Structures are given as structure tokens and as C-alpha cells.
Amino acid sequence: MINYDDILSERVKSIEFSGIRKFFGIAETMDNVISLSVGEPDFKTPWAIRRKAILSLETGHTHYTSNSGLIELRREICKYTEDTIGVRYDVKTESLITVGGSEAIDLAIRALVSPGDEVLVPEPSFVCYSPIVRLTGGVAVPIVTKRENLFKLTPDALRAAITPKTKALILPFPNNPTGAVMRRDELMEIAEIIKDTNIMLISDEIYAELTYGDKHVSIASLDGMRERTIVINGFSKTFAMTGWRLGWAVGPEPVLTQMLKIHQYAIMCSPTTSQYAAITALSSPEVRRDVDFMVSEYDMRRRLCVKSFNDMGLDCFSPEGAFYVFPCVKSTGLSSAEFCEKLIMTKRVAVVPGEAFGKSGDGFIRVCYAYSLKHLTDAFTRIDEFLREIK
Amino acid sequence: MENTTNKILHILRGNARLTNAQIAAMLGLSENEVRAEITALEESGIIAGYSAIINEEEYDKNATTAVIQLKVSPQLDNGYDAIVRKIVQNSNVEDIRLMSGGNYDLAVTVKCENFRDVATFVTANLAPMDGVLSTATHFILKRYKEKGALFPSDSDDERSLVSP
Numbered sequence: 001m002i003n004y005d006d007i008l009s010e011r012v013k014s015i016e017f018s019g020i021r022k023f024f025g026i027a028e029t030m031d032n033v034i035s036l037s038v039g040e041p042d043f044k045t046p047w048a049i050r051r052k053a054i055l056s057l058e059t060g061h062t063h064y065t066s067n068s069g070l071i072e073l074r075r076e077i078c079k080y081t082e083d084t085i086g087v088r089y090d091v092k093t094e095s096l097i098t099v100g101g102s103e104a105i106d107l108a109i110r111a112l113v114s115p116g117d118e119v120l121v122p123e124p125s126f127v128c129y130s131p132i133v134r135l136t137g138g139v140a141v142p143i144v145t146k147r148e149n150l151f152k153l154t155p156d157a158l159r160a161a162i163t164p165k166t167k168a169l170i171l172p173f174p175n176n177p178t179g180a181v182m183r184r185d186e187l188m189e190i191a192e193i194i195k196d197t198n199i200m201l202i203s204d205e206i207y208a209e210l211t212y213g214d215k216h217v218s219i220a221s222l223d224g225m226r227e228r229t230i231v232i233n234g235f236s237k238t239f240a241m242t243g244w245r246l247g248w249a250v251g252p253e254p255v256l257t258q259m260l261k262i263h264q265y266a267i268m269c270s271p272t273t274s275q276y277a278a279i280t281a282l283s284s285p286e287v288r289r290d291v292d293f294m295v296s297e298y299d300m301r302r303r304l305c306v307k308s309f310n311d312m313g314l315d316c317f318s319p320e321g322a323f324y325v326f327p328c329v330k331s332t333g334l335s336s337a338e339f340c341e342k343l344i345m346t347k348r349v350a351v352v353p354g355e356a357f358g359k360s361g362d363g364f365i366r367v368c369y370a371y372s373l374k375h376l377t378d379a380f381t382r383i384d385e386f387l388r389e390i391k
Numbered sequence: 392m393e394n395t396t397n398k399i400l401h402i403l404r405g406n407a408r409l410t411n412a413q414i415a416a417m418l419g420l421s422e423n424e425v426r427a428e429i430t431a432l433e434e435s436g437i438i439a440g441y442s443a444i445i446n447e448e449e450y451d452k453n454a455t456t457a458v459i460q461l462k463v464s465p466q467l468d469n470g471y472d473a474i475v476r477k478i479v480q481n482s483n484v485e486d487i488r489l490m491s492g493g494n495y496d497l498a499v500t501v502k503c504e505n506f507r508d509v510a511t512f513v514t515a516n517l518a519p520m521d522g523v524l525s526t527a528t529h530f531i532l533k534r535y536k537e538k539g540a541l542f543p544s545d546s547d548d549e550r551s552l553v554s555p
Binding site: 018020021023024027028033035037038039040042126127128176300301303304306307308350352372373374377 | 417
């Protein structure tokens with residue numbers, strides 16, 4: 001009999017499934033669940049994008065593209081990047097189309113990290129950074145961001161985490177799950193610390209367009225930062241294209257070249273149909289109007305969520321980006337895992353415990369507001385009942 | 392959708408059951424501002440009422456709704472108003488619209504308890520009316536979307552319950 005335990009990679013075995021996934025196991029066995037637990041838009045992909053995909057299939061565009069992706073799409077990506085964050089990248093050598101922002105994160109980390117290297121990961125944050133770092137043999141070093149700092153990365157916390165082994169810093173802003181955003185002056189303080197080091201920045205800007213109030217600022221646009229930043233973005237959140245699996249990376253040529261090598265062997269090229277559709281996503285005025293509409297809808301729901309949780313007695317800061325609120329449940333005396341489990345068992349409302357996004361997320365819950373107003377208000381009614389009952 | 396009135400109407404069109412407090416939170420206004428704005432809209436007749444979007448045939452299998460196209464002769468001075476004023480009196484009439492195009496003039500939506508009642512309404516009330524030249528009755532077979540709401544309403548979210 002084969003003993004798989006002896007065969008499987010030690011590094012892979014040491015990594016756990018995402019805490020989000022565990023919770024999914026509970027939720028999917030129940031009826032009448034109101035979920036506030038997804039990480040994707042409720043809107044369908046704008047019709048103009050879908051139409052373009054259908055047309056590309058009818059025209060017979062069913063082959064591989066170049067490894068880096070369609071040149072027309074990369075041209076649009078570089079133009080979009082310049083328009084939105086004010087940084088110019090060379091279409092041929094400094095852009096790469098990936099299978100979602102996730103693949104771009106994977107490539108960036110693998111291109112940079114050697115065994116023993118340390119990668120700084122602000123937490124709470126999206127679940128993939130640390131596991132990928134560990135798979136490369138690197139060491140993921142969490143930097144805890146705190147409620148009192150609105151979950152922003154502070155210069156002091158960054159300085160304290162840097163060692164001679166620090167290879168890279170992940171900048172996951174606007175942040176999933178907290179909704180925190182780094183504004184220009186706060187990024188300048190980070191840039192000031194980074195500029196005299198050899199540390200690379202992996203700036204995961206997948207939620208950039210979902211920034212409320214002032215526009216998103218990329219650290220790559222600050223003095224001296226372009227050469228040490230890989231900017232990651234994608235179509236999933238902004239254009240409601242999660243299922244199309246399409247993202248990109250732009251950054252300095254020496255790094256992008258190495259990333260392309262991994263992409264070439266692991267992926268070949270990103271899905272061709274998605275790439276054709278994505279050209280329309282970036283170039284169509286009709287799609288731009290759809291995106292503006294979605295953002296204004298999210299913004300209204302965001303304000304409603306913040307008010308509703310604070311009214312219920314759960315402290316909830318006003319997030320400035322993404323489509324999550326991150327209320328604190330410490331006042332209930334429950335851990336966030338206990339809170340979420342009791343809530344789904346008694347009221348059938350699914351929210352994600354904060355510690356799924358790093359230990360520092362304990363005491364908080366992630367609530368996604370990419371749902372209809374009726375869905376949200378029904379859920380608030382149930383949560384309010386729940387809070388009264390556990391008092 | 393820049394000004395406050397537009398934003399409030401947009402929200403109410405989508406969901407008229409939100410409280411003033413909820414609408415105020417969504418728009419960053421005070422509850423009083425929202426209340427004043429809605430009251431003004433109601434008093435000026437811009438907001439004429441609030442109602443639920445009901446899948447009528449699902450609720451009552453016999454319920455029958457028809458769109459009746461009426462060709463009428465307009466009157467001097469009164470145009471279509473005189474005849475419309477008579478038709479609106481009937482409580483089965485849900486809406487009346489004067490339409491462009493040459494085939495007919497008025498589109499009248501009628502909801503009755505059953506098929507027979509629609510037939511009676513058309514033959515006894517509408518067709519014999521002075522000024523009505525012809526009627527064409529079209530029964531609604533199935534509702535797919537009504538005032539922006541899809542039927543059935545809950546089949547639309549295919550997202551998994553939990554995702555990163």
C-alpha cells in the first residue's frame with residue numbers, strides 16, 4: 001500500500017486549507033441561509049463585455065495567445081494604468097496578463113523569494129500571500145494592522161518588522177477584509193522607509209476602483225517607487241468578472257521577465273476568450289458607465305452597513321474601499337469564530353470570522369455588502385435579533 | 392444621478408420599504424432632510440404612491456391580466472381626456488397609457504379575478520363606450536420581469552455561499 005504521507009511534499013502538507021473554506025462546509029448544508037460571505041460582486045458582468053466574448057467565439061478566436069497575452073489588451077492595460085495611477089509601463093516588456101490577480105501574486109512572490117527570505121504581510125488580509133510565500137520556502141512575517149489605526153500599515157509597525165532578510169512587502173490595499181485604504185500621505189511615509197532598502201513592493205490593487213471618497217493612489221506613482229513595485233490588478237472586482245479569471249501585473253522589466261518565465265511554463269497563456277472580452281472592459285464607454293453605477297451602488301450599501309452595525313452596538317469603522325465592512329464583535333464576549341458559528345446555527349446568517357484573514361482578525365467579522373438592499377436589510381434584522389438573544 | 396432628489400428616487404424605485412433613516416445613511420444625509428425631500432415629492436405628485444411588485448398569477452392561478460388596445464376617436468377640445476376619465480373609474484384598470492403609432496391609441500391594463508371577468512369587462516364596459524372604435528385584447532401568459540424585479544426572484548444568485 002502506498003503511503004501518501006511519505007510521498008507528499010512537506011511544504012505543501014504544512015499548509016492548511018483556507019479558514020473561509022471550512023466555514024463554507026457548515027453553510028452549504030443548511031437551508032434558508034442569508035449569506036454575507038462572498039468575495040465577489042453581485043452584479044453580472046456588463047453586457048458589452050459578454051457580447052464581445054460571444055463575438056470572439058463566433059469569429060473563431062479559440063487558440064492560445066502569446067504567453068504575455070494579447071498585445072491589444074496589454075496596450076489597453078498600460079493605458080488604463082497610466083490613466084488611473086499615473087505610471088507608464090512598456091507594453092511589450094513590463095506587462096503580463098495572468099489568470100486572475102491571484103496568479104500575478106503567485107508569480108511575483110515566486111520570482112522574488114528564495115528559501116529563507118522574509119516577506120512582510122500586513123494582516124488581516126486576503127488569504128493567499130502567506131501560503132504562497134511558504135511554498136517557495138520563504139518566511140511570511142505578519143504585520144498586524146489595528147482598528148485604532150483604521151487597519152492601515154503604520155511606519156512604526158513596518159520599521160519594526162524589517163530585518164536584513166526582508167525581501168518584499170505586500171501592500172494589500174484597498175484591503176480585503178477590512179476595507180482599509182492607504183492615502184497618499186500614508187503611502188509616502190511607507191515609501192520613505194522603503195527607498196533606501198532592497199525591499200520590493202507587491203502592491204495588490206485589485207480593489208483600486210472600489211475606493212470611496214478620494215481616488216485610489218498607487219505607491220508605484222511615488223518618487224523612486226516605480227522601480228521597486230510590482231502592481232497587481234485584475235478584472236474580477238471592478239468589472240464583475242470573477243469567473244473569467246483574468247488579471248495582470250505591471251512592473252519593472254527584470255522582474256516581469258522572470259514572472260513571464262514561470263507563467264509560460266505553468267499556464268501558457270490566460271484564457272483567450274476572457275482576453276478578448278477584457279479589451280472591451282477597458283475601452284468601452286458603456287462599460288465605464290456600468291462600473292460607475294456599480295461603484296455608486298456599493299458606496300450606498302457601505303454607508304448603510306456601517307450605520308446598521310453601529311446602531312446594533314457592534315463597533316464598525318467606515319471602510320474606504322473594497323466591498324466589505326469589518327465590525328468588531330468583542331463586545332459580545334464571543335470570539336469571532338464562536339460568533340459566526342452561533343449566528344449561522346441560530347439565525348442562518350453566514351459571515352466570515354476575522355481570523356480567517358490572520359490571527360489579528362480575531363474579534364472581528366467580515367461582512368460583504370455585494371448584495372441587494374433587501375438581502376442586506378433582511379440579514380441585519382436577523383443579526384439584530386441574534387444580538388438581543390445572546391445579551 | 393447627481394442631485395439628492397435623483398438619488399432618493401433611484402433608491403425608492405428599487406426598494407420603497409427602506410426607512411428614512413436607512414436612506415439617510417446611504418446618502419450621507421440627515422433623516423430630516425430625507426423626510427422633507429420625500430414629503431415634497433409626494434405633495435407635488437411626483438411620487439404618487441407605493442406598492443408591492445406581485446407575481447399575480449403565481450399568487451392566484453385564476454387571476455387574469457390583459458392589455459387592451461383601444462382605438463378611439465378623440466373629441467374636439469377634450470382630446471382623449473374625456474374618454475380616459477371614464478375608463479379610469481373602473482377599479483380593474485391598473486394603468487392607461489396614450490400610445491404613439493397608428494394602430495391604436497390607448498393601452499389599458501386590466502386585472503380581473505378570472506378570464507371571464509376580463510371578457511365581460513371588455514364586451515360590457517369598454518367596447519360599447521361612446522368614442523371607442525375597436526378593441527384588441529392581449530392576455531398576459533407569463534411574467535418574467537416586472538418593474539425591474541425578476542420572477543422567480545430568488546433564482547438569480549449563483550454565487551457560492553462563502554468565497555475569499
